[in-house]
Amino acid sequence: MQSALKMRLEVDEHTAAVLDGQSRIANWLYNRLLEEANALRQRFRETQDPEVAQVLYTERGLRNRIPALKQEYPFLRTVYSSVLKNAALRLSRAIREYQKGRHGKRTKRAHWPKFRSWKRKWFSLQYDEPWKGYRLEGRTLNLSLGMALNEVTGKRQPVHVSTRLAEPWPDGFEPGMVRQLRIVKEGQLFYAVFTVERPVPARRSVRQVIAIDPNHKNLGYGVGTDGVATEIQNPWFLKILDRRIDEVKSLRDRCKRKSVRVIREDGSEVWLPSRRWRMLNERLDELWRVRREQTKGYLRTVANRLYQEYDAVFVGDYMPHGGGISTGMRRAMNNQSLIGRFKKTLAWVAVRSGKVYGEWDEAGSTRTCHVCEYAVPGGIAPELREWTCPACGARHLRDENAAMNGLAQVLKTVEVPCSGRLGDKLVVRTRRAWRFDGLGVQEMPGAVGGRVRDHAAGRQEIK
Ligand SMILES: [Zn+2]
Structure with missing residues (x-):
């Protein structure tokens, strides 16, 4: 049986900035592939070209675009390969869900994927194999990033960062049970979410x-x-927290959401919320x-x-x-x-x-x-x-x-x-x-x- 083991990470300021950077790039890749997918979708509508469908509608079609994109955009190399791969797989999954909905295989219709705003939601970093790209030593969790250019030798070298689990590894979970790792950020806090496969214990007889x-x-x-x-x-804490949430929410909603006008380079304008x-x-x-x-x-x-x-x-x-x-x-x-x-x-x-x-x-x-x-x-x-x-x-x-x-x-x-x-x-x-x-x-x-x-x-x- 699979379950998730979510543990808070202690991350220093430098590492936090590095992880943010990784997440931003994965988010960028997602949006870049979605741009391609939108164009391919249009082309498929016009031509019904099976090669287009091969890229757009198969499980790995978009993922196979990554090597070419790495040539074009070398900064992609600074992110660990499975993190990039999973950004592509996530998009392909969303497209396939949409397709299933169109063909009536799902009761709830899924929308065609939208561009993701990194500022609104942190893009999680997924390491989808057991202990590949991450390592635990005591409470220190080391993460592999991609390759960075060494200024001295002019060669690309693998880069790592280390974080620390805020609590000790829990009893009853063997490291051998870990199947995947996802790094997520909620508010200002980072978490490691391990997918853990555990043997199902035998059912005991029912007495009470x-x-x-x-x-x-x-x-x-x-x-x-x-x-x-x-x-x-x-x-009791739920009542107190709910009251506090209501208070802060009503204070927030009294502020103007559209407060600061920003003119972009292309002349269009956006409104940012006030600092408060x-x-x-x-x-x-x-x-x-x-x-x-x-x-x-x-x-x-x-x-x-x-x-x-x-x-x-x-x-x-x-x-x-x-x-x-x-x-x-x-x-x-x-x-x-x-x-x-x-x-x-x-x-x-x-x-x-x-x-x-x-x-x-x-x-x-x-x-x-x-x-x-x-x-x-x-x-x-x-x-x-x-x-x-x-x-x-x-x-x-x-x-x-x-x-x-x-x-x-x-x-x-x-x-x-x-x-x-x-x-x-x-x-x-x-x-x-x-x-x-x-x-x-x-x-x-x-x-x-x-x-x-x-x-x-x-x-x-x-x-
Ligand atoms: Zn009675």
Whole structure:
């Protein structure tokens, strides 16, 4: 199985400038080849010349143009060959995606590729073979660039730069697992993204299962075959960051985007944003980056913790019922994508550790009593956190009842030898809440009906 290992790089100012230069040249090559591709496309339309199609529409057609371009533009030689090759392959891929869309082989139509602005997006440097063009010694990552002219000897010599991994190489990843390396820049920070191929561990048998009901209020509420109900809380930092992002965004949007008029050599004019707009925009990028990083850490920690305790995790196929709810579309969207990412993280951790990840069908799970299976017509109003079944009189916590229905559904498909059930009946014996404090998961007594009833240490026991 393949996964990505993304590590921040410590890069000095000189090396940063060199990497920027490499990225710019790769970007230039992409645009140069696109210029050719546009001309070839026009010619193909007029002539249907198969030789033109050979260059334009095959996997390696554009890549094969690189040697000739190197003759014409010697500065291309200062970039490592596989980085150049991948700039060409990326363009060919984009063209082929467009072709597939035209021939109806893709459901989503891809556009004909556009010229790339290096200033807007840093062109990543791709080394597509294992340890070719890059080398790791301790935490030092050496990168090969192309050839540079030696002023003294008049000959071209290979050039290298060295960077340093900001963290140690993680346990469980052998250097032999690395297949590719991509250098990317986000904001002012450089990262090494290693594509890693790892053997798939054997699946272990399933003993404990948890079904999770994702919702607006928390990341989710789960009930396990161990009789424990877990409320997984959303982290406080997301709220604080979101508020900060809103503030900076509204400040930025109050500035004029078109502020400085620049006349180009050819007489045309462009408008650049004001310094303040650019400064605020950079700050916004930085906040978004922090949000991504912190969210990733949070989701990984929660997923790892779940798989420490359970062999199988099933999450409801959450569909936000937006229907006119005024609680801020964007927040809801954020949470929706948070749950989407949570599912991906769980799936990833599951495969890595030989455990099981799956989803369950949430339709009707909130309004159906898990004790007598009576479905309340019209559903349960969103503000009701607790309700009583009109048919059998059972008292329910809204999310817990939904998760119980999920667990019952899951247990119809998953074989669990000793599930901790009392007889045939699923019961919740303990409630707890998980709160993420930035480092790990803190376990607290469970909340009932949205309030923590028992602040005493440990879990809340249910009689
Ligand atoms: Zn009932």
